Amino acid sequence: MKLKRAYRVWQRHLAVYTKLYKSSIVLNFVEPVMYLVALGLGLGAFVKEINGVPYINFIAPGIVASSTMFAASFECTYGTFVRMTFQKTFDAILATPVGIDDLVAGELMWGATKGMIYGTIITIVISAFGLVDSVMIVLMLPFLFVGALIFSEVAMIAAALAPGIDTFNYYYTLFMTPMFLFSGIFFPIDSMPPIVAKIAFFTPLYHVVNVSRDFAAGVVPTWDLVWLVAAAAIIAPYPFRLMRRRILRG
Amino acid sequence: MSDIMNFMDRVITAKGLVKNYNSLCAVDGIDFEIESGECFGFLGPNGAGKTTVMKILYCYLPPDEGEVRVFGLDVTKEPWNIKRRIGVLPQDMNLDPDLSVLENLQVYARYFDIGKKESTPLAWELLEFAEIKEKAKVNILKLSGGMKRRLQLARALINGPELLVLDEPTTGLDPHSRHTVWDKLNALKARGTTLLLTTHYMEEAEALCDRVAIMDRGKIVTVDTPKHLIEKHGGNLEHVYLTLTGRPLEA
Numbered sequence: 248m249k250l251k252r253a254y255r256v257w258q259r260h261l262a263v264y265t266k267l268y269k270s271s272i273v274l275n276f277v278e279p280v281m282y283l284v285a286l287g288l289g290l291g292a293f294v295k296e297i298n299g300v301p302y303i304n305f306i307a308p309g310i311v312a313s314s315t316m317f318a319a320s321f322e323c324t325y326g327t328f329v330r331m332t333f334q335k336t337f338d339a340i341l342a343t344p345v346g347i348d349d350l351v352a353g354e355l356m357w358g359a360t361k362g363m364i365y366g367t368i369i370t371i372v373i374s375a376f377g378l379v380d381s382v383m384i385v386l387m388l389p390f391l392f393v394g395a396l397i398f399s400e401v402a403m404i405a406a407a408l409a410p411g412i413d414t415f416n417y418y419y420t421l422f423m424t425p426m427f428l429f430s431g432i433f434f435p436i437d438s439m440p441p442i443v444a445k446i447a448f449f450t451p452l453y454h455v456v457n458v459s460r461d462f463a464a465g466v467v468p469t470w471d472l473v474w475l476v477a478a479a480a481i482i483a484p485y486p487f488r489l490m491r492r493r494i495l496r497g
Numbered sequence: 498m499s500d501i502m503n504f505m506d507r508v509i510t511a512k513g514l515v516k517n518y519n520s521l522c523a524v525d526g527i528d529f530e531i532e533s534g535e536c537f538g539f540l541g542p543n544g545a546g547k548t549t550v551m552k553i554l555y556c557y558l559p560p561d562e563g564e565v566r567v568f569g570l571d572v573t574k575e576p577w578n579i580k581r582r583i584g585v586l587p588q589d590m591n592l593d594p595d596l597s598v599l600e601n602l603q604v605y606a607r608y609f610d611i612g613k614k615e616s617t618p619l620a621w622e623l624l625e626f627a628e629i630k631e632k633a634k635v636n637i638l639k640l641s642g643g644m645k646r647r648l649q650l651a652r653a654l655i656n657g658p659e660l661l662v663l664d665e666p667t668t669g670l671d672p673h674s675r676h677t678v679w680d681k682l683n684a685l686k687a688r689g690t691t692l693l694l695t696t697h698y699m700e701e702a703e704a705l706c707d708r709v710a711i712m713d714r715g716k717i718v719t720v721d722t723p724k725h726l727i728e729k730h731g732g733n734l735e736h737v738y739l740t741l742t743g744r745p746l747e748a
Contacts, residue, residue, distance in 0.1 A: 252577070255608050262604055263595040335591035341557055342585035343608035343656075344577035495558060496518075 248348035248487075255345060256353025257360070264361070272368075279314045279369050283307060283376075286433060297435060300464075307378040308459035309432030311387075312394065314369045316452050319362030319395035320423060323402035324415045327354055331406065337494065351490045355399045362395025363388065381465030387458060393475045394455035400482045401451075407489035426452045431460075451478055506533040508660055508691045509554060513563035516549050523549040525715030526563070533659075536682075536692040538702045540738055541712030547695040548588060550712075551664045554693065555585045567660070581609060584653030588664040590645055592637045598624065598648055599633040602655055609656040616655065623651035626684075628677065643674030650681060661685065663694040667701060679704050699734040709734075713742045 287303030294302040330336040340350055367388055373379055405418045429436065429443055430452040436444045447453040454471040461468040509531040516524040524546040531537045539547040552558040553565055556576035565572045567579045593601050599620055606616030624630040627647040632640060640648065646666070653661060666682070667675040675698075682705055686692055696702055702709050703723050710720045718741045719726070723734050730737040 249577075251610075252608075255610075258607060259593075259604050262600065263593070266600075267595060334594060335587075335589050336593060338557075338587060338589065339591040339593070339605070339652075340608060342555055342580065342587065343605070344580045344610075345608050346577060 248346075248352050250352070252345045252349035253352035253356060256340060256350055257356045259340075260353070260357040261360075275314070275318060275365055276368055276372070279310045280372060282313075283310055283373070304378045304380070305460075306433055307373040307376075308384075308463040309430070309456045311366050311369045311373065311391070312430075312452060312455040312459045313427055313432055315362040315366035315391050315395050315455065316398050316423070316426070318365035319358045319398040320402045320419075322361045323354060323358040323399040324406050324409075324418060325412065326358075327403055327406040328409060328412055328415070330354075331494075332412075341494070347491050347494055348487055351403070351487050354403060355396060355486060358399030358402065359392050359396040362398060363392045366391040366395070379463045381463060383462050383465050383467070384459075386467075387462040390458050390472060390475060391455070393479050394451060394458070396479045397451040397475065397482060400479070400486050403486035404482075404489055407486065407493045426450050431456050451475065454478075507531065507569075508533050509565075509567050509693070511550075511554075511563065511565045514550070514553065514560050514565055515562035516546070516553060516558065517561050522715050524553075524560075527712075527715075527717045529710055529717060529720060531691065531693060533691055534686075534689050535707045536686055536694070536705050538706035538709040539693075539695040539712055540697075540699075540702055540709055541695075542742055544714075545712040545742075546715045547712055548664055551662055551693070551695060555583055555662050556580055581656065582658060583660045583662060584656065584658035586646075586649050586653045586661070586663040586666055588668070590649070592645060592648060592652070594636070594638055597634050597636055598629060598640070601637060601648065602652055605652050606655045611656065619655065620651075623654055624648075626654075626681065627651040641674075643670050643677070646670060646674065646678060647681070650678065654685075658690065660691045660693065663692065665695055665697065668697065675701070699738060703734055711738060711741050718742065 283303065283306065287306055291302035296302060297305045337350060341347065345353075370379075370384060370387070374384065402418075405415065409415060409418075429439070430447055430450060436447050436453070454474045457471040458468045458475065461471070507530050509529070511530075512528050514524055514527050515522070527550070539550060541547050549558065553560050553572060554567060556572050556579055559573050568582060570579050572579060593604065596604060602620035602623060603613055603616050606619065607613075611619070621630065621633070624633055627650055629640070629644050629647055629651070632644060637645065637648065650666070663682070667678050670678065679701070682692060686705075692705070694705065706723060708720060708722050709726070711718045721729075726737045727734060730740055
């Protein structure tokens with residue numbers, strides 16, 4: 248793998264994105280804001296406070312985390328799969344000096360970048376709404392990249408194994424949605440039976456939510472950051488291995 | 498002829514090349530050599546292994562057995578140094594549907610480390626060569642089949658390749674478009690580009706190829722000039738092909 252060749256793939260995605268972002272960015276931004284308004288204000292009128300924090304302020308950093316997760320995941324499931332199969336973009340790229348490892352690295356880097364872009368946009372939105380207590384929230388942005396990288400890696404493993412594009416329905420229903428609901432975005436996870444917290448500990452979103460919430464409150468997280476960096480490194484070899492197998496299957 | 502060839506550079510040498518897909522043997526131990534500046538064609542029925550050979554030559558698939566060298570370099574080692582010097586026109590349409598005609602060339606050039614400043618004049622030149630200059634700003638989804646094919650050819654030339662690998666370059670094209678592509682390929686050959694192609698059209702092989710290899714069930718049945726094959730077996734090239742691939746024409 249060579250970083251420069253991976254960067255070429257990343258540049259291709261950026262070129263396409265800067266051309267098409269106008270049609271997609273509004274959609275990606277509307278959904279998280281709707282969650283924020285519907286639950287933050289609607290449910291917040293009854294819940295008032297969690298751990299002494301107004302309810303909408305409690306969920307806002309979590310929405311940053313989930314936006315990051317969904318953007319990176321869509322990119323490296325549907326996006327990667329369409330480029331690999333229907334559009335045959337991978338075949339075109341692999342006929343150039345770019346190799347499979349460069350290609351996979353470029354896809355992952357792009358997924359992480361896109362996750363970070365969406366997380367950053369939502370961070371700006373919640374800051375503008377006055378829902379963030381500390382300017383330390385800017386320190387979270389590099390860790391959004393790490394979090395988005397993990398989601399990209401896992402999504403790409405799914406893309407490498409998916410027999411067809413409909414398979415991703417399972418990925419979202421059985422994996423992403425539960426993670427979205429049970430990672431402490433909408434309520435503290437320790438209010439659930441202990442098994443839920445134990446499972447949540449092994450999901451990346453839980454840690455991205457903690458990191459986001461800590462920085463928003465002006466606290467520097469430690470173990471959650473370690474968890475994210477370690478997970479990104481441990482999972483990394485699998486998308487490479489599985490994509491190589493998938494592409495060479497012919 | 499072979500005496501002359503011995504003095505020329507060999508662009509490709511393959512010895513004992515084998516490729517299996519699980520239990521299916523796609524390429525079953527073939528040997529061939531391709532000389533610099535020649536146009537070499539692979540003929541054979543669907544499933545004969547032609548596309549697999551092409552994919553191994555442009556370092557997309559690694560061979561299971563045998564030694565394959567392109568420009569004297571082993572395809573399994575440093576494939577990027579081979580891929581830098583070749584152009585590929587694959588069987589499938591794989592232009593980037595999210596980009597315009599010109600952007601397709603600019604983005605593709607970047608994979609070869611050719612920046613926008615350098616690639617833009619080059620892209621215009623190639624669009625002129627491919628006769629699609631007036632479509633430069635158009636999305637590729639709005640091009641006809643013949644235009645897409647010519648754009649793919651232009652894209653394959655963006656790095657100034659010494660060797661061009663063409664997998665069924667004119668399949669699905671109307672006769673006018675086919676002749677346009679042939680003209681372009683002959684022009685490239687005249688400039689000294691080595692051409693390697695697969696085709697199902699015998700008139701294409703006769704129009705372009707100096708030598709052809711007839712493949713069947715993963716093996717090369719024969720390699721010769723179209724002229725010699727016709728002299729040896731009689732009839733026309735189609736007749737020779739059908740005879741050698743086990744399906745002779747009824748008398």
